[in-house]
Amino acid sequence: MKLPPPFMLVTAAVVLLALFAVLPRSEADFEIPDAGDRDRAIGDTTKLPPALRKAFTDDGSSGAIAEPGAGDWLANHPEPGQTFAEFMRVRRNRPDETRNRIYLQPIGLFPEGFAPSLNKLRDYTKAFFQMEVRFTPPIPLAELPAKNRLNGRKLQLLTTDILALLRRSLPDDAYCMLAITMTDLYPDEKWNYVFGQASLRHRVGVFSFARHDPAFFDGRRPPGWRNLMLARSCKVLAHETGHMFGIRHCIYFDCTMNGSNNLAESDSQSMHLCPSCLRKLHSSIGFDVVKRYGALGAFYAEHELDKDAEWVTGRISAIRGGD
Numbered sequence: 001m002k003l004p005p006p007f008m009l010v011t012a013a014v015v016l017l018a019l020f021a022v023l024p025r026s027e028a029d030f031e032i033p034d035a036g037d038r039d040r041a042i043g044d045t046t047k048l049p050p051a052l053r054k055a056f057t058d059d060g061s062s063g064a065i066a067e068p069g070a071g072d073w074l075a076n077h078p079e080p081g082q083t084f085a086e087f088m089r090v091r092r093n094r095p096d097e098t099r100n101r102i103y104l105q106p107i108g109l110f111p112e113g114f115a116p117s118l119n120k121l122r123d124y125t126k127a128f129f130q131m132e133v134r135f136t137p138p139i140p141l142a143e144l145p146a147k148n149r150l151n152g153r154k155l156q157l158l159t160t161d162i163l164a165l166l167r168r169s170l171p172d173d174a175y176c177m178l179a180i181t182m183t184d185l186y187p188d189e190k191w192n193y194v195f196g197q198a199s200l201r202h203r204v205g206v207f208s209f210a211r212h213d214p215a216f217f218d219g220r221r222p223p224g225w226r227n228l229m230l231a232r233s234c235k236v237l238a239h240e241t242g243h244m245f246g247i248r249h250c251i252y253f254d255c256t257m258n259g260s261n262n263l264a265e266s267d268s269q270s271m272h273l274c275p276s277c278l279r280k281l282h283s284s285i286g287f288d289v290v291k292r293y294g295a296l297g298a299f300y301a302e303h304e305l306d307k308d309a310e311w312v313t314g315r316i317s318a319i320r321g322g323d
């Protein structure tokens with residue numbers, strides 16, 4: 001199998017997202033996992049309480065992963081996947097008595113009406129992870145100790161400088177800290193842009209929502225674009241924070257933890273964790289699965305994400321349903 005150039009390697013320590021160029025198709029094409037593979041990804045649930053067993057069952061509510069198109073993530077990164085059992089075996093961070101809060105660090109402005117609301121992003125993160133989520137005071141761009149450049153007419157910030165800053169300022173009670181910004185990002189001179197970059201070992205990451213606004217590409221904003229931008233940003237926050245728990249890309253189901261090479265691919269993927277990834281997150285945090293779905297459902301309903309609201313309602317009925 002041909003390996004990608006070293007700077008594009010995705011490792012447990014550093015995750016680089018959204019390559020600008022479509023990479024050459026690998027010789028080892030991705031094979032769609034079958035129902036047996038999906039069951040193995042979830043693992044044995046027979047000893048779990050009934051509610052958890054139902055929550056972690058492949059009952060069709062999370063579809064099988066779609067065949068990747070030529071420009072999609074798995075066509076270019078044929079990852080091996082990570083079963084629940086494999087997840088349990090690796091060394092990974094977990095929240096504990098001391099480090100149990102997720103911090104969001106806004107960088108630059110989030111203008112009302114033209115950026116996802118910070119409070120909504122916090123509420124979603126809180127519902128998704130069932131953990132306390134706090135803001136650190138926003139850092140104005142003029143005070144940010146990070147290199148920047150102009151790419152065409154777009155200002156871009158250097159991710160590695162921001163990650164270094166986050167590492168220096170990580171609060172004692174932080175499980176992880178994610179910087180979020182409406183300014184575009186680049187990881188080094190060779191790259192055109194990235195959506196974000198994270199260091200799992202150091203529990204910090206930085207993510208830009210700039211490209212979630214259809215107007216970024218000088219395109220028109222279609223009706224409902226604000227909810228679209230909010231949903232995209234929520235999905236990125238959930239996916240990236242999921243990595244902070246040691247959850248690798250999901251190759252089994254249509255799932256929040258699917259890798260994604262571009263915005264169209266990300267838009268086509270689910271807002272929801274599949275049974276395997278939900279089991280991983282649950283093993284780290286230990287939330288009440290029904291309470292979590294209830295909080296997510298209320299969020300989706302409030303923001304007219306009706307299909308997603310319906311999906312979680314279906315999950316709650318399935319989990320509460322008779323044996």
Ligand SMILES: [Zn+2]
Pocket residue numbers: 015239243249258259260
């Ligand atoms: Zn990822």
Ligand SMILES: [Zn+2]
Pocket residue numbers: 250251252253254255256257258273274275276277278
């Ligand atoms: Zn998954």
